[in-house]
Amino acid sequence: MPLPNLNSEGELPEGVHQATIDEILARFGSGTPQRQAVTARLLRIYDLAKATGKLERLILFGSYITATPDPNDVDIVLVMRNDFEVQACNEETRGLFDHLRAAAVFGASIFWIRPAMLLLETLEEFIAHWQIKRE
Numbered sequence: 001m002p003l004p005n006l007n008s009e010g011e012l013p014e015g016v017h018q019a020t021i022d023e024i025l026a027r028f029g030s031g032t033p034q035r036q037a038v039t040a041r042l043l044r045i046y047d048l049a050k051a052t053g054k055l056e057r058l059i060l061f062g063s064y065i066t067a068t069p070d071p072n073d074v075d076i077v078l079v080m081r082n083d084f085e086v087q088a089c090n091e092e093t094r095g096l097f098d099h100l101r102a103a104a105v106f107g108a109s110i111f112w113i114r115p116a117m118l119l120l121e122t123l124e125e126f127i128a129h130w131q132i133k134r135e
């Protein structure tokens with residue numbers, strides 16, 4: 001199912017919208033030089049996370065997935081398989097899983113989780129929490 005149109009505020013409608021990386025790039029990957037730079041960061045992060053063989057889902061939120069012409073960064077939650085181990089990654093990839101380091105090196109706000117780390121909610125409830133706009 002394709003991504004829905006942006007609303008009058010330039011945002012996706014409330015809800016969790018599934019898309020491939022190609023659909024994300026087609027919708028949000030072009031425009032200003034700043035948006036293109038943030039898109040390049042997103043692709044690097046996606047490629048590194050995918051190369052682990054343990055990426056289950058990549059969740060995007062924040063200004064990147066809006067009509068904002070110049071998003072400062074891309075906000076990401078990496079959902080990794082339960083058998084994922086950070087220590088098994090190379091040095092560059094390990095940087096994805098350290099929030100402060102990821103911000104400095106990749107110019108992105110990256111959070112990550114393994115489903116088994118959740119104690120009081122399901123993965124779907126966790127994901128639904130991230131769809132709420134916080135200002």
